[in-house]
Amino acid sequence: MNCSMMCKRFVVCVTGFLLFALISMEMAGAALAKELPRGDILIIYQDNADDTAMEAVNNLVELLTYQSFSVSYGPASWSIQYLDQFSYVICYDLDQIPADYTDRLAQYEARAGQSQHILFIGNQYFKYYLDHTNRSDQYELVNSSVGQLQYSFHGLDRITGLVRENYFIFFNQTTYQSGTLTVNSKRGYFCASNGILTHIPAHDMSNPLNRAAMIREVSQWKWPYNGSPHVFAQYILVDRVYPYEDPEKLLKVVKLLAGKKTPFVISVMPIYINGDYPSMTHFCEVLRYAQANGGAVIIHAPINQMNPLKKDVMLEYLTQAMILYNKQGVFPLALEVPENWMFQKDTIGIMSHFKTIFTSGETDSYLKTEVMGNNEVYRDGHQWVGASIALDDTGISYLSVSSSAVSISIQENYEEINRKIQACRTSFIPLKSLWDMDHSYWLDKQLMTYKNGDLILNGKKMDLSFTPSVYPDRYNYRRNMLQRFSRDLTSQSRRLVIAVGLTSILFLFLILWARYRNRKNYFFQD
Amino acid sequence: MSLIDVLAIYSIFAIWGLLFLNIVLSIGGYIYIMRMYRSDGHQPVSEYPMVTVMVPAHNESIVLKKTMEALLKFDYPKDLYEIIVVNDNSTDNSAQVLKTIQQKNPAARIIVINTDHIVGGKGKSNALNIALSMASGSVIAIYDADNTPEKQALRILVENLMSDDKLGAVIGKFRTRNKYASLLTRFVNIETLAYQCMNQAGRYFFFKLCTIPGTNYVIRRELIDRMGGWDVNALAEDTEISFRLYRMGYYIKFIPHAVTWEQEPQKLKQWFKQRTRWVKGNLYVLKSNFKYAFDPDAGIMRLDVIYYAMVYLMMFSSLIFSDMIFIIGILGLGHVTLGGFSSLLWEMAILLFVLNVSITLSVERNEFNFNNILLTFVMLFTYAKMWVLVVANGIIQGIRDVIYQKEVVWDKTERFDEMTEKGK
Numbered sequence: 021m022n023c024s025m026m027c028k029r030f031v032v033c034v035t036g037f038l039l040f041a042l043i044s045m046e047m048a049g050a051a052l053a054k055e056l057p058r059g060d061i062l063i064i065y066q067d068n069a070d071d072t073a074m075e076a077v078n079n080l081v082e083l084l085t086y087q088s089f090s091v092s093y094g095p096a097s098w099s100i101q102y103l104d105q106f107s108y109v110i111c112y113d114l115d116q117i118p119a120d121y122t123d124r125l126a127q128y129e130a131r132a133g134q135s136q137h138i139l140f141i142g143n144q145y146f147k148y149y150l151d152h153t154n155r156s157d158q159y160e161l162v163n164s165s166v167g168q169l170q171y172s173f174h175g176l177d178r179i180t181g182l183v184r185e186n187y188f189i190f191f192n193q194t195t196y197q198s199g200t201l202t203v204n205s206k207r208g209y210f211c212a213s214n215g216i217l218t219h220i221p222a223h224d225m226s227n228p229l230n231r232a233a234m235i236r237e238v239s240q241w242k243w244p245y246n247g248s249p250h251v252f253a254q255y256i257l258v259d260r261v262y263p264y265e266d267p268e269k270l271l272k273v274v275k276l277l278a279g280k281k282t283p284f285v286i287s288v289m290p291i292y293i294n295g296d297y298p299s300m301t302h303f304c305e306v307l308r309y310a311q312a313n314g315g316a317v318i319i320h321a322p323i324n325q326m327n328p329l330k331k332d333v334m335l336e337y338l339t340q341a342m343i344l345y346n347k348q349g350v351f352p353l354a355l356e357v358p359e360n361w362m363f364q365k366d367t368i369g370i371m372s373h374f375k376t377i378f379t380s381g382e383t384d385s386y387l388k389t390e391v392m393g394n395n396e397v398y399r400d401g402h403q404w405v406g407a408s409i410a411l412d413d414t415g416i417s418y419l420s421v422s423s424s425a426v427s428i429s430i431q432e433n434y435e436e437i438n439r440k441i442q443a444c445r446t447s448f449i450p451l452k453s454l455w456d457m458d459h460s461y462w463l464d465k466q467l468m469t470y471k472n473g474d475l476i477l478n479g480k481k482m483d484l485s486f487t488p489s490v491y492p493d494r495y496n497y498r499r500n501m502l503q504r505f506s507r508d509l510t511s512q513s514r515r516l517v518i519a520v521g522l523t524s525i526l527f528l529f530l531i532l533w534a535r536y537r538n539r540k541n542y543f544f545q546d
Numbered sequence: 547m548s549l550i551d552v553l554a555i556y557s558i559f560a561i562w563g564l565l566f567l568n569i570v571l572s573i574g575g576y577i578y579i580m581r582m583y584r585s586d587g588h589q590p591v592s593e594y595p596m597v598t599v600m601v602p603a604h605n606e607s608i609v610l611k612k613t614m615e616a617l618l619k620f621d622y623p624k625d626l627y628e629i630i631v632v633n634d635n636s637t638d639n640s641a642q643v644l645k646t647i648q649q650k651n652p653a654a655r656i657i658v659i660n661t662d663h664i665v666g667g668k669g670k671s672n673a674l675n676i677a678l679s680m681a682s683g684s685v686i687a688i689y690d691a692d693n694t695p696e697k698q699a700l701r702i703l704v705e706n707l708m709s710d711d712k713l714g715a716v717i718g719k720f721r722t723r724n725k726y727a728s729l730l731t732r733f734v735n736i737e738t739l740a741y742q743c744m745n746q747a748g749r750y751f752f753f754k755l756c757t758i759p760g761t762n763y764v765i766r767r768e769l770i771d772r773m774g775g776w777d778v779n780a781l782a783e784d785t786e787i788s789f790r791l792y793r794m795g796y797y798i799k800f801i802p803h804a805v806t807w808e809q810e811p812q813k814l815k816q817w818f819k820q821r822t823r824w825v826k827g828n829l830y831v832l833k834s835n836f837k838y839a840f841d842p843d844a845g846i847m848r849l850d851v852i853y854y855a856m857v858y859l860m861m862f863s864s865l866i867f868s869d870m871i872f873i874i875g876i877l878g879l880g881h882v883t884l885g886g887f888s889s890l891l892w893e894m895a896i897l898l899f900v901l902n903v904s905i906t907l908s909v910e911r912n913e914f915n916f917n918n919i920l921l922t923f924v925m926l927f928t929y930a931k932m933w934v935l936v937v938a939n940g941i942i943q944g945i946r947d948v949i950y951q952k953e954v955v956w957d958k959t960e961r962f963d964e965m966t967e968k969g970k
Contacts, residue, residue, distance in 0.1 A: 516562075520894045523569060527901040530576055534908040537580065 059090035059394060061242065062106035066114055067095040076225035077112060078389070082362055082379070083235045085395045086404040086422035087249075089242065092394040096121050103128050108242060109138045113223040114145035122152045129153075132216050139241055141234070142223040143189045150189075158214070160206070162188045167203040169222060171210055171233040173418040174448040179411055181229035183222040191219060198240070199233055211237040232409040232419050239421035253452030254417040255405055256284040256444050257425035259356075259380065260320055263291050263303045269430050271306045273437055278313035282445060283453030285316050285425065287356045287378065289323075290341030295348065298495050304348035305489040311350065312486035316454035318378055319345070319352035321361070321370070327386045331366040335373070339463040351468065351475055351482055353459040358382045359407070362397045363389035372400045374461040376454070378425055381407040403457060414443035424449075550874065553867040554882045558891060560864035564856060565898055571748030572740075572902050578751035579744070579802050579909050587698075587803025589705040597627040597704055597764070598683030602673035604634040604666075606691035607643045609809060614647045616694040618654055622701045627687075628655035630677040635667030636660075670760075671776035671783045678775055686770060690761040694723060695806035702804040703764040714796025715765040715788075717758055718804025719743050727812045732921055733929040734810040734817070736903060739913065744906040746800045755850050756798040758791075760784035762806035769794065785831045785854075792847035793838070818936060825858070825940025826947075832858060862937045869934070899926055 061084060065077050077093055084091050092102070097118045103109065103125070111125075126149075129138060140146040150159055165184055172178045188201065190208035199210025201221060210233055211220045218241050222230050243249045258273060270286075277284045286307060294300065307317055322337040338355075345352060354376035360383045361367035367387065371377055408417035408424040417424040426444055428437055444451060459470040468477045475482045599617055603610060610631075617629050633640045644658045659676055666673065674688065685704055689695060699718055707716045720742070725735035742759060749755040758765075760783070770776075773790050776783045788798060811817035832854050838844035839851040874880045903922040907914040 517890070517894065520898060524897060524901055526573075527905050530573070530905050531901075531908040531914070534576070534580065534905070535914060537583070538909070538911060 059092045059106065059398075061089055061091045061108040061110060062099060062102065063091060063093035063110045063112055064096050064099045064114065065093065065112045066116065067097050067118070069095065072226075073113065074391070076223070078360075078363060079225045079231070080110075080112065080235075080238075081395050082359060083231075083406070083422070084238065085362065085398055086379075086406045086424075087239055087242075088398070088404070090395065090398045094393055100124050107135050107137065109136075110238070111138065111140050111142075111145060111149075113142035115142075117145060117148075122149055125149065126153050129216060137216050137218065137241060139218040139220065139238065141220045143185055143187060143221055146219055147189050158192055159189050160192060160208075162190070162203040162206045162208070164188065164204045167201045167208075167222070169199065169201050169210055169229060169233070171199040171229065173232070173236065173420075177418070177448075179229055179418070181227065183224060183227060183230055185221060185223070188221050189219070190221065198237060211241075213241075228409050228411055232411060235409075236419055236421055249421055251420040251450070252423045253420075254408060254444065254447065254449045255423065255425045255452060255454065256282065256441060257378065257427050258284060258286045259425075259427040259429055260289060261286055261430060262289045263300050265303075265430060267299075267302045267306045270303075271309070272434065273428070273430055274306060274310045274313070274315060276434075276438060277441060278310070278315065280445070281314060282441065283314050283316075283451055283455070284310075285318055285378075285454055286310055287318050287320050287380075288345065288350070288352065289320050290337060291344055292337060292340045295344030297497070298491055300344075301348065301489045301491065304345065304350050307345075307350045308348070309486050311484055314453060314455070316354075317345075317350055317352045318354040318356050318376075318454070320356045320380075321358070324358075324384050324386045327388075329364070329366050329387060331369050334366075334370055335463060338370070338373075339465060342461075342463060342466050346466070346477060349483075349487070351470075351477065351484070353454050353468075353470055354378055354403075354405075355461070356380055358384040358387070360384055360387055360389050362395065363392060365390065365392075365396075368397045368400070371397065371402065373463055374402070376403040376405070376457070376459045378405045379407060381427070403459075414440050416440070416443045416447045417449050420449050423452075548880070548883065550871055550880045550882055554871055557864040557868040557871070560860040561868065561895060562891075564861050564864075565895055565902075567853075567856075568745070569898065569902055571752070572744050572905055573748070574751035575744040575747030575749075576905055576909060578747045578800075582802055583909075587702045587706070587801055589702075589709040591705050591708045594623055594626050594701075594704065595685045595708065596683040597622065597685045597687050597700065598677075598681035598767075599627055599629045599687040599689060599700070600674060600677040600681065601629065601631045601689050601691055602634055602670050602677065603631055603636065603640055603691035604673070605636045605638045605640065607636070607638045607640040609692045610640060610643050611647065612694055613689065613691055614644075614656075616697075617689065618651055619697045620695070620700045621697045622704065624654070627700065628657060628682060630657045630659065630680055631691075632666070632673040632677045633658055633660045634673040634676075635663050635665075668778065671778045674783070675775040675778070678770060681767065684767045685764050686767050687764045688761060689806065690808060692723075692809040693720070693761050693806045694808075695762060696804075699762060699804040699806055700764070702801055703762075706799055706801050707764050707766070710799075712796060713799055714769050714791040714794065715758055715763055715798045716804075717746070717756055717798060717800055718762040718806060719800075719802045720759060720762050720806045720808050722810045723807035724809050724812060730814060730817055731810050731812055732918075733925045735913075736907070736918060736922055736925065737929065738810075739910060740903045740906040743802065744909075747802065749850075749853075750798075750800045753846055753849055754797045754799075755792075755846055756800045757788045757850065758784040758798060761808065762804060765791075769796065779830070783827070785828055786834070789831060789835050789838075789847055789850065792850070793844060795845070797846075814932075818932075818939070821933070821936040822940045822943060825937050826944050828854060829858060829940060829944050858937065862934065862941075865930075865934050866938075869931075896923070896926060 063077060063080060066073055069077070081091050081093055092106070096114060100118065100121050109128070125138070128136070140149070147159065147161065150156060165186060167183050167185070167188055168180060169183050170178055170180050183201070188203045188208065190206070191212050191214045194209065194212040194214050196213040197209040197211070201208045201210050208221070210222065211218065220234055220237060225231050239249050256277065261270060288307065291300065311317060319338070319341060322334060322341070324334070326333065342352065355371065355374040356378040357367065357371060357380070359379045359381065361371060362379070364387055405423040405425050408415060408426050409419060411418050416426050426440065428440055461468050466478065468475065475484060601613065601617070614629070620627065631644055633644060641658070641660050648656050648658060657680060659680060661667070661676060666676065678686070685707060687700055687703065703716045703718055707713050720738065722731055722735035722738055725731050746756050769791065772794070773787070777786050791798060811820050832851070835851050836855065839848050839855065841848065871882060900919065900922050904914070904919055907918050
């Protein structure tokens with residue numbers, strides 16, 4: 021093979037690759053563009069963003085969704101064409117950008133009136149943009165990678181943490197400043213505005229303080245009036261309670277909360293069979309007591325073990341679980357889902373059956389999330405309660421820009437639970453009861469609405485007062501022979517362990533005895 | 547409750563049931579062996595009977611010399627035992643080897659029967675029947691051609707047989723001569739000790755039940771005659787004859803002092819062939835005798851039939867099912883949803899298995915060491931799994947033989963020339 025032949029092949033390969041990349045990008049853009057509605061906020065992120073960057077963007081979208089913002093998001097080369105459709109643009113941690121992007125953004129800025137706003141999160145692109153628009157004298161660069169962030173959420177508290185960037189940029193002149201970011205003795209801001217440009221130097225969404233402060237600033241940035249946005253409440257959420265857990269422990273926690281008229285929510289795990297077993301009856305009795313004493317019940321989504329997820333199957337499970345709980349006089353008002361359920365069409369479809377959605381901090385590992393281009397889930401008009409961003413060991417919320425839930429596990433010890441509840445009671449963020457809001461859901465055989473204190477299920481008003489359960493003297497478990505074996509196995513496990521332990525000790529003794537005898541007789545027998 | 551749950555429950559009950567049965571047998575065996583080791587195994591007899599030592603041999607020239615040397619060294623009265631070797635249609639130089647031995651030992655009563663393919667070559671039972679026709683002893687002793695019994699073995703066996711009229715046969719212990727030859731023979735050595743010796747001892751201790759192991763045993767001549775000789779259709783003639791003895795109202799005794807050392811298959815292929823033959827033979831015996839499991843007149847033998855049925859049906863199927871459940875679980879195709887079902891059950895079963903084998907090793911000299919305990923653990927995941935394959939193969943071949951009405955063929959186990967002997 022001669023040199024020219026090799027060169028030709030190389031050129032063909034490179035051209036092919038570039039064409040493929042271009043077509044892929046166009047196709048991806050086209051797929052995104054089809055669905056792009058004109059929303060409140062456009063988030064522009066790096067082309068070819070890695071998983072960490074996408075996770076941060078999704079997190080940002082999620083937190084903005086809780087504030088009922090319609091958000092569109094996409095890579096720089098795709099979203100630049102839609103710039104003019106948005107009044108609020110966030111450039112999230114941009115680094116390498118398409119050639120005409122900066123000019124396009126500069127034109128957008130130049131044409132902008134009072135209603136247009138650009139928020140830069142991160143430093144690299146912000147510096148480049150200012151340089152490109154001949155404003156190099158309007159910022160100061162601090163060449164250090166660590167900064168100390170201090171932020172106050174309610175005026176009195178001041179929370180400190182470290183943030184990392186390649187370097188930090190600060191406006192010289194600002195019209196608005198919030199928080200402080202001290203880098204190499206240079207006292208900068210966490211967030212500042214100058215004209216229509218707003219800048220947050222720290223971009224790391226995995227840092228809870230940074231995330232909480234950033235989302236508060238974004239909320240403020242988006243607020244069109246003077247003062248601060250509305251204050252949203254927080255909820256005490258006794259999270260992921262399984263029917264087989266100790267009902268007495270749950271009752272103790274319920275009494276602790278109900279005793280001081282503290283509103284709370286219990287998230288129960290779904291159950292699909294044997295809803296009339298005595299243990300389930302006892303569990304639901306505690307839930308009914310909670311319902312009648314200021315506590316509300318929500319249901320956690322069935323644990324997804326399907327790949328791919330089947331929406332109808334999931335809804336069927338959910339219906340079964342709801343029917344079982346309803347039969348026991350327990351009326352879940354809302355659905356709790358993993359946070360990544362927001363980014364997949366089928367799970368959005370499942371959520372659309374419920375008005376009120378709680379999101380937990382967990383993620384559904386079986387779910388393949390999609391890059392949707394916008395927070396489609398926003399259209400369903402849910403009432404959102406997100407997981408609180410924990411900035412201290414109590415886990416209470418410091419953010420009032422959206423509703424949040426402070427999670428408590430009944431697995432924790434009683435003192436710890438009590439401490440968290442006390443922290444919630446004294447928090448700046450008010451506690452709220454789910455009973456003070458309207459709720460509804462519809463499933464295959466269930467239609468529930470809760471409005472003005474009346475809970476209507478399938479056209480009938482439900483009684484929410486507490487009535488103790490009646491237990492039969494001898495419950496028939498309807499177990500077949502194999503199920504009885506299984507039960508025996510469960511009850512015998514402890515005895516089996518003891519039997520094995522005793523047998524092992526006996527064996528060890530016999531082994532030692534045999535060794536002793538063998539050694540003793542070794543020289544006397546052939 | 548899913549099918550997996552049903553199979554899991556079945557496997558758990560079957561495996562744990564058999565595990566506890568083996569534990570009980572091991573404890574009984576331990577007590578019996580320790581009690582027996584307090585004496586030298588000899589019994590006083592007023593008069594020693596004439597004994598015919600029968601050795602069926604088919605192409606065994608590699609091992610015959612060593613075997614004959616051991617047989618000639620018995621401390622049994624020389625004029626009261628004869629050795630009949632059936633050189634069963636051999637194509638090697640067995641005849642020459644035997645002739646030389648005869649010439650070198652003119653005082654010994656060695657009878658060599660050379661058979662051709664018309665009379666011989668039809669398996670061990672047929673060879674034994676031929677030898678029986680020439681035997682003059684009132685007691686018959688059987689040794690395989692690869693055995694090197696210890697010199698006192700025959701005398702101990704005969705003395706014990708003569709001590710009780712209700713004894714139909716007395717069996718000794720067999721050990722692995724070539725245990726250091728390969729990893730496989732090490733496994734076989736442990737298996738032999740745990741599941742042949744200790745198990746036999748345990749069954750004898752509790753129920754006076756033993757199964758003739760095919761070699762190193764003595765049996766009353768009159769009983770063999772009454773039975774009409776060995777069943778030529780049985781591949782496991784030893785098990786078959788044990789059942790017949792019990793049905794006749796006699797019992798079999800295990801004496802651990804009467805030891806023979808035998809050569810075990812060194813290669814997997816030979817081992818697989820030998821064990822498949824055993825499985826087929828035992829399944830044949832099980833099939834022929836299963837009716838006695840429910841016959842009150844069959845006496846204590848019913849327990850042995852049930853025991854064999856448990857090993858070959860319950861143990862085999864439960865191991866298959868548990869492995870299937872494990873694989874299905876690994877592949878994420880299904881899970882056991884039973885309450886109380888946990889890996890702890892398997893871990894405890896493994897612990898008990900290792901301890902159960904260790905107790906057997908502990909009563910033997912030079913067998914209780916770290917290597918053997920480690921091997922016991924390893925064999926659970928290797929050798930025991932191969933046993934499942936052997937049984938599966940045996941069942942498939944057995945079914946095939948029935949469908950195609952194939953004649954029973956004796957698959958001869960290939961012998962190896964042993965260069966060195968360690969540990970004996």
